[in-house]
Amino acid sequence: MEDYETEHFEEKILNDLSSITLKKGAINPSLFTKYEVKRGLRDTDGRGVLVGLTEIGDVHSYILDEGEMIPVPGRLIYRGYDITDLAKGFMEDGRFGFEETVYLLLFGNLPNKKALADFKQLICTYQRLPENFARDIILNAPSKDIMNGLARSVLALYSFDANPDDVSVKNVLKQCIKLIASFPSLAAYSFQAYSHYYGNQSLVLHSPQADLGLAENILYMLRSNHKYTDLEAKLLDLALVLHAEHGGGNNSTFVTHVVTSTGTDTYAAIAAALGSLKGPRHGGANHKVIQMVENIKENVKDWEDDTEVTTYLTRLLTKDAFDHSGLIYGIGHAVYSISDPRAVVLKKYAAKLAHEKGLENEFNLYAKIEELAPKIITQYTNSNKAVSANVDFYSGFVYRMLNLPLEMFTPIFALARISGWSAHRIEEIVNAGKIIRPAYKNVEPRKKYISLDERG
Template identity: 70%
Template sequence: MRNSKIKEHKEEIEALSKLAQKNNYIDPELFTKYQVKRGLRDLDGKGVLVGLTEIGEVHSYIIEENETIPVPGRLMYRGIDVTELSNGFIKSGKNGFEETCYLLLFGDLPNEKQLADFEQILADYRHLPDDFVRDLILKAPSRDIMNVLARNVLALYSFDDRADDTSIPNVLEQCIRLIACFPLIAVYGYQAYSHYYEKKSLFIHSPKPELSTAENILHMLRPDSQFTKLEATLLDLALVLHAEHGGGNNSTFVTHVVTSTGTDTYSVMAAALGSLKGPRHGGANIKVVQMFDDMKSNLKDWDNEKEIEEYLVKLLKKEAFDRSGLIYGIGHAVYSISDPRCVILKEYAEKLAKEKGLEAEFNLYSKVEELAPKVISEMRKMYKGVSANVDFYSGFVYSMLGIPREMFTPIFAISRIAGWSAHRVEEIVNAGKIIRPAYKSVAKRREYVDIEKR
C-alpha cells in the first residue's frame, strides 16, 4: 500500500514539476535589459568586483591603452608566484602542502622552526573522536565521498564544546583541526564505500605522525601502504596547486558569504563542500578522465592528429562522449593563454607517466591539449582564447597514482580547505557586512483570488 501511495505521489510531483518549470522561467532577454551580471560575470567574461583579498591572486591579462591583452596565467599565494613556491620546496626536497597551508593562513612563509611546529600541530590534530570512524563513517557508508565529508564535518560540531565561538583563535584551531582531519574522513569514507558497496576488503590504516598530508593519504588509501618518493611528491604538488584560487571561485565565495552571516566554522565548510561537489566546479577532472576513456576506445591511432581533431569536432557537435558539446579540461573562466597550475602539473605528470610506462597516454593528453583550442576557435565564437586548465591533467595524475575516481573531488577538498580557512579568517577579521546581492523581481503584479473563485 505504501509503495503504491509513493508511486501516486511521484506522478503528482511530476505534474507539479511541469507547473514549477513553467512559472519559474524568465525570458533571457530580461537579463540583458536590466544589465544583470549572470554568474557575476561581465559580458566580456571579467568577474564583477565584490570584495578584496590578500590571500590569492589570479592574473591573466594586462590593460594597455584601454585594451585588454591576455598574458600567460599567473597564480599568487599571498603575493608569491605559485610557480616559484613549487620550485622552492621541490628543489629543497621537502613537502610543500604544509608550508602552503601556513602561508595561506598566517600570511608569511614559515622558517624551519615555525614549519616544524606547525607540522607537529597538524600531526597531533590528525585524529578523530573516539568511535567516530566506527559509528559515523563505517555505519553510514555513502556512494559519494563528498557527501561523507559534508555530513561528518557537520557531525564534528557536536564534539566541539566551543563550536559557535567565532573568535580568531578558536576559528583558527577549528580550521587547523579540519585541515588535519579531512584526509582521514575522506579516505575512511572511501574505504567504507569500497567495502560495503564494492564488496572489497576493508582497510583502516591509522595516520602516521611522521608522514606529510600527501604521504598519509597514500598510506591510508593503499592496502599495502607503500608509495614511491615521486608519487608522494606529485600528490603533494597537486595539493599545493589546488589549495587556493582567489576569492572569486564558487566555493571560496560561498565561504565568504556564509561566514558573513556569523555562523560556525563547521556550517561554513559544509556549505563550501556542497559548492565544490558540483561538476561545474570540483568534479570536472572526473569528466576529463571519462572523456579520455571514450576517446581512447574510439581512436584507431592515438598519434593521428587528424583523427584526434575529428573526435574533438564530434565532441563540440554533441556527437561523442556525453553529448554535452564540451571538451572537458579545456577553457577557464579567467585564464586564456595558459593556466599556471596546468603548466606545472604537466611537467611532473610526464615524469610519472615515464615511471609508470604510460608515455603513450601522456602523449595523447598532450596532443589534445595542443589541438583542442584550435578546434574550438574554428567552431565557436569566443571573447577570449582557451587553454588547458588544471583539471586536464589532475585526473590523469590521480589515475596514475592509483587514486580511485570516487576520491578525485575529495582530494580537491582536502587541498582547498586550506584556502577556505584563510578566507574565513579574512572575512571575520575585516568584519564586513552580511553579503546580500540584489535580485530584481520581474513578476507581474496580481490580485489575490479567493480559493472558491480560482
C-alpha cells in the same frame, strides 16, 4: 489505498507539480539584459564583478590596455608569491610543500625552519579523529558520495568541539587547522566505508602516521599495502599545493565568505563550501576528463596521428561523440585563456611520473589533445578568444597514475582547498564585514487575491 496506487498517485502529482515549476520558474532572458543583471556575478566581457578585497590569492590572466582586455599567460599568486616560484622552491629542494603552503595561506608569510617544524607538529597532533568517530559517524551510515560523507563528518565534528560557536580568531584558527589535519582521515574512511558497503570490498582502516605529511598519509591510508614511491607522494603533494587556493571569487571560496559573514560556526561554513565544490561545474571536472580520454583511447586507433585525433575531437564539439555535450573537457577556463599556470606546472611533473610508470604513450596523447583542441575550438566557434588546458586536464591523469579511485578525485580537491577556505574565513572574520546580501530584482507582476472558491 494500495501501495501501487499510492506510488502512482505520488508520481502523477510530482510530474504535474514539476511541469508547473518548469513553466512558472522560467524568467524571460531579455529581462536580464534590460536590468543589466550580472549573471554569475560576471560582466558581459567575462570579468568578475568586484564584490570584495582579499590579500590571500590572486588570479591574473589579462592586462587592460586603453580599456581593452589583453590576454596574457596565466599567473596564480599566493600571498604575493607566484605559485610557479613556490612549487619550484620545494620541488627542487626535494621537500614536500603542502604544509608550508597552508602556513603561508593562513599567516601570510613563508615560515622559517622552526616555524614550519612547529606547524607540522601541530598538524600531526590534530590528525587523529575523536575516539569512535569513524565507527559511529562514518561506518554506521556510509555515504554513496564521498563529498557528502565529508560534509556530514564535518558537521558531526561540531558535537565534539567544546566551543563550537566561538568565532574568535584564535578558536576559529584552531578549528580550521584541526579540520585541515583531519580531512585525509575523513576522506579515506568515507571511501573505505563506501567501498565496503556499496562495492563489497574488504573493510580496512589505517590510522594516519605521525611521521608522514598530509599527502603521504592520503596514499598510506588508501593503499592496502601502505606502499608508494617518493615521486608519487611528491606529485600528490604538488597537486594539493596547486589546488589550495584560487582567489576569493571561485564559487566555494565565495560561499565560505558569504556563510562566514552571517556569524555562523566553522563547521557549517566548511560544510557549505564542500557542497559547492561537489558540483560538477566546480570540483568534478577532472572526472569528465578521465572519462573523455578513455573514450578517445577506445575510438582513436593511432594516438600519434594528428588527423585522426583532430577528427574525433571535432566530433566531440559537434556532439557526435562521448556524452554529446559539445565539450572537450579540461580545455578552457572561466578566467585563464592563454595558459593555466597550475596545468603548466603539473604537466612537467606528470611527465616524470608517466615515465616512471611506463605510461609515456598515454601522456603523449594528453599532450596532443592539449595541442590540438584549442585550435579546433577556435575554428569551430569562429572566436578569437584563446583557450588552453586547465588544471583539471592533467590532475585527473595524475590521480589515475596514482591509482586513486575516481570517487576520491573531488575529495582530494577538497583536502587541498580547505586551506584556502580557512584563510578566507579568517580574513572575513578579522575584517568584520557586513553580512553579504546582494540584490535581486523581482519581475513578477502584482496580482489581486482570489478566494479559494473562485479559483479555476
